[in-house]
Amino acid sequence: MTQERASIMLVDDHPLLRKGLKQLISMEDSLEVIAECSSGEEAIARALDLDPELIILDLNMQGIDGIETLKRMRDEGVTSRIVMLTVSDADDDVVAAITNGADGYLLKDMEPEQLLEQIMRAVDGKMVLSEAITEVLATALRRPSVKQPPGKLETLTNREQEILSLIAKGMSNKVIARQLDISDGTVKVHVKHLLKKLGLRSRVEAAVWMVHHES
Amino acid sequence: MTQERASIMLVDDHPLLRKGLKQLISMEDSLEVIAECSSGEEAIARALDLDPELIILDLNMQGIDGIETLKRMRDEGVTSRIVMLTVSDADDDVVAAITNGADGYLLKDMEPEQLLEQIMRAVDGKMVLSEAITEVLATALRRPSVKQPPGKLETLTNREQEILSLIAKGMSNKVIARQLDISDGTVKVHVKHLLKKLGLRSRVEAAVWMVHHES
DNA sequence: CGCAGGATATCCCAAATGGAGTAGAGTGCC
DNA sequence: GGCACTCTACTCCATTTGGGATATCCTGCG
Structure with a gap:
């Protein structure tokens, strides 16, 4: 039988970045971009319709932002793996993303090869975090209780x-x-x-x- | 301080039986009948209002019967202990009473002294069942799964x-x-x-x- | 004293939940 | 073939749940 290719949906309001990302992903035979969205609303609708294996979601979008899109997707029952992609490494965003059901948080300035590797790891069900991010997360978890962390x-x-x-x-x-x-x-x-x-x-x-x- | 007396509410559409029961209970200083009701609806309303420690509920009443009254009381949040009192020992009634949150099931043909003793045990938080009833219950629980029992x-x-x-x-x-x-x-x-x-x-x-x- | 936090309560509103009934498709059993 | 059971899906309806906002009362702290 033909090798099943993992379905991926891209969500970013920057067409150029989508193009580049799609190009990058196309280099890997086991992956396939089945949809591209430029807004949160569109992404939610298509995610429910297509049920892709992985959704790569930009954090900084016009209209409803990435975190809000993530929340609503999970509320609507989207069970796809969802990885946030962003330029920002603001503490709150990372924590908010993870606590709201994101399966990863990657930075846009990563090396393309590394990024591709991380995407494949995400498809495999692993939690993926940029190195710079793991520190932020660890720090966030260490401080008593800023707000979000697990909650005691x-x-x-x-x-x-x-x-x-x-x-x-x-x-x-x-x-x-x-x-x-x-x-x-x-x-x-x-x-x-x-x-x-x-x-x-x-x-x-x-x-x-x-x-x-x-x- | 004065000895606290356990508040009891009687529910039975037979005035004579209420009178007799009240008389019996008055013989015990630690108990006090604070209300008498002749219908399920009335009983539910007063139970919510008075929150007695124990409710003695007749199973066979006109209008909504004892089981239904019991159900609605529990639905409405009545946390009083509730003991069913009846002439019947029909299997279904016993099982239905217990599974719907009754704390006891006593027969009207008990010896008065025994009945009073059981009422006191009920006030103390114990599950009270007439002897004839325990057998019925045991039998009901032994048959594979008629309907109600715990549920596996x-x-x-x-x-x-x-x-x-x-x-x-x-x-x-x-x-x-x-x-x-x-x-x-x-x-x-x-x-x-x-x-x-x-x-x-x-x-x-x-x-x-x-x-x-x-x- | 003023202020923060906790407990109480209410209003409004969208969504989720649970109960009742009907019904078609598939599967296994006698 | 008929029967029971399961899974699916729908309608209708009352109640519950969760979120947002606002407000009062009380207590402890600086």
């Missing part, structure tokens, strides 16, 4: 921890409210806050997280 | 198990749908079925159940 139980207030425990017992907001004798609107506020602090997106994730963190 | 992973179809695993990873129906390449409507159907089979009431409970059952 201790960063939650007592009330939030209490409510998280009840969520992990499968209780709805209404039941929790009666249990604690407060309004369910208030419970919702606490849930919202605890989800944000832990970097989770639903009470289900919170429940699983809790079960795994109480050992 | 093996009773689920492959697809349902697969989807349960994804739920336990915190995925939404939409994401699961994309992952499995089926419509999210179909995912909802599978979720509905697996919840029913496992006797759970939400995907959060399902996620927690799964995490605890995969060891």
